[in-house]
Amino acid sequence: MTTLEEFLSTSYLRIDTFFNTHLPAVSEAPNTLHEAMRYSALGSGKRIRPALVYATGSALNIESEQLDSVAAAVELTHSYSLIHDDLPSMDDDDLRRGKPTCHVAFGEATAILAGDAMQALAFELLNNMAIPGPHGEKRAQLTLLLARAVGSRGMAGGQALDLSVVNTSPTIESLELMHRKKTGCLIHACIDMAQSCTDGLTMEKRAGLLDFASNLGIAFQIRDDILDEISDTQTLGKPQGSDKQLNKPTYVSLLGLEESEHRCQQYYERAISSIAHFDEHADTLRLLARHIICRQN
Numbered sequence: 001m002t003t004l005e006e007f008l009s010t011s012y013l014r015i016d017t018f019f020n021t022h023l024p025a026v027s028e029a030p031n032t033l034h035e036a037m038r039y040s041a042l043g044s045g046k047r048i049r050p051a052l053v054y055a056t057g058s059a060l061n062i063e064s065e066q067l068d069s070v071a072a073a074v075e076l077t078h079s080y081s082l083i084h085d086d087l088p089s090m091d092d093d094d095l096r097r098g099k100p101t102c103h104v105a106f107g108e109a110t111a112i113l114a115g116d117a118m119q120a121l122a123f124e125l126l127n128n129m130a131i132p133g134p135h136g137e138k139r140a141q142l143t144l145l146l147a148r149a150v151g152s153r154g155m156a157g158g159q160a161l162d163l164s165v166v167n168t169s170p171t172i173e174s175l176e177l178m179h180r181k182k183t184g185c186l187i188h189a190c191i192d193m194a195q196s197c198t199d200g201l202t203m204e205k206r207a208g209l210l211d212f213a214s215n216l217g218i219a220f221q222i223r224d225d226i227l228d229e230i231s232d233t234q235t236l237g238k239p240q241g242s243d244k245q246l247n248k249p250t251y252v253s254l255l256g257l258e259e260s261e262h263r264c265q266q267y268y269e270r271a272i273s274s275i276a277h278f279d280e281h282a283d284t285l286r287l288l289a290r291h292i293i294c295r296q297n
Contacts (some may be wrong), residue, residue, distance in 0.1 A: 037184035056194035059282035069129035149189035158182025184217025
């Protein structure tokens with residue numbers, strides 16, 4: 001069996017190779033915009049979301065080649081959201097993935113355009129992907145799932161809620177709603193889009209994967225909040241303690257470190273329980289979930 005480290009390394013290489021081919025070349029006008037897109041997408045980041053796509057594919061016996069466009073689309077979407085989140089009008093961060101943020105490196109206007117263009121490219125990739133069978137219907141379904149994940153009921157809405165709770169003390173339920181949208185919706189889309197690339201899944205398996213995604217999305221965010229409290233800037237690749245400096249509520253600020261760790265474990269266990277009826281082909285997905293709640297950055 002492939003180790004998780006080997007799987008993550010392979011997933012990373014697949015996405016970078018795909019990006020190298022499909023992102024516009026720096027030599028193509030507008031050169032600076034294309035340079036900013038490649039700067040933000042290539043050679044950095046953990047690639048957790050593409051790994052979730054490929055691991056779901058492994059659980060369902062879908063070849064990785066069939067999922068490259070989906071994996072690239074979700075990673076482009078994630079990368080564009082980071083560019084916009086880091087802007088002075090949002091979180092005003094100057095470090096991301098261990099290097100200057102896009103707006104620091106290229107200017108605010110170019111950063112906004114780079115994010116816009118990366119989001120557009122994500123949908124272009126889904127529209128152009130090769131899918132066996134009635135591909136028009138599947139392409140439409142994949143496009144719809146990603147659009148829902150990033151719109152006002154998803155990531156964009158979560159960011160709006162995130163901005164609205166600065167300097168407040170929301171309930172834990174309100175905080176969870178915000179993070180289900182801001183973080184959880186795209187993680188959910190990774191699983192849902194991958195499973196949509198196959199036919200014949202039982203309702204039980206589909207429901208199990210979606211429950212897995214919902215619980216893992218919250219566990220992911222709680223781990224992020226914990227790391228923002230206990231880690232350091234060099235390890236994280238972004239400013240440590242930035243949420244506290246902006247007076248943003250987090251799981252740790254509302255619940256404390258110990259209870260946050262307990263809740264993270266609870267959501268992880270719920271996620272694993274949701275796919276208990278899957279066979280050993282889902283072991284990579286199980287290992288990836290464990291990696292997500294134990295990661296150091």
